[in-house]
Amino acid sequence: MTRRLAPLLLAALVLIAGAGPAQAAGYRYWSFWDRDGDHWTYATQGPSMARPSDGDVQGFRFSVSEDSGDAARPRGTAEFAAICAGTPAKEGTKRVALVLDFGTAADAPSGEAPPAGRTACARVSPDATTADALAAVAKPLRYDTSALLCAIAGYPKTGCGEQVAPRDEGAGASSQQRKSAAGKDDGGPSAGLVTGVAIVAALAAAAAWQSRRRRNANP
Structure with missing residues (x-):
């Protein structure tokens, strides 16, 4: 079970690491x-x-x-x-x-x-x-x-x-726009980050439940 969960956990961590704020048009x-x-x-x-x-x-x-x-x-x-x-x-x-x-x-x-x-x-x-x-x-x-x-x-x-x-906020954007973008970036975690954390938590809970089940089945 742990071996099967490992790729999913890795994918979730990559999602977290790569998640960034979306740029609006x-x-x-x-x-x-x-x-x-x-x-x-x-x-x-x-x-x-x-x-x-x-x-x-x-x-x-x-x-x-x-x-x-x-x-x-x-x-x-x-x-x-x-x-x-x-x-x-x-x-x-x-x-x-x-x-x-x-x-x-x-x-x-x-x-x-x-x-x-x-x-x-x-x-x-x-x-x-x-x-x-x-x-x-x-x-x-x-x-x-x-x-x-x-x-x-x-x-x-x-x-x-x-x-x-x-x-690119740093190239060609006005000072006002750069300040606004900076403020938005600091406003909180991105949707990708929240989703990644939720996936990791769910997978960890599943792994713990499976481990307890196996111990109960083999006392």
Whole structure:
């Protein structure tokens, strides 16, 4: 019995040793952010639904991320007074400061290079949405059939929220993504490790039961 169990135990140990955290695929898209005090928060509404107030700062960042918790934030200056310094207030309108971060070369679609990031101050009607403000300062915009924002100022030329295969976290990934991946790796044992431990425990219990049975059968 012990000889028959040995190969299974070895296989389980190999499973444990080789088990590692699975890499989830990411998506390449424009994320939308609100400026809350001195930091960015992921917007809870899409740009076509959000209606910013006069003096608000909002941002867009193009990157590859798994979800909102992993998404990279816009970079650069994000102060309303600085962005809208050259756009005085006007009765019957509102001003919305926009931060446009086109991302990094690592996140760019094949054959494209991200433009330099920039800011813009949109003067729009009081009931305008963020999408209206964006259209006023960053055309051409591109949307898909489900109203997902695909391109700002013509970037990227193609694609819209497409899935991107997992890649080496140490090569090309942003600092934000590497930190997120590191945090996920430290969150607990992988499924393969748990499964391997369970197999070893089950086989050990079976071996012990068989040994007791043989001793009882041959006093």
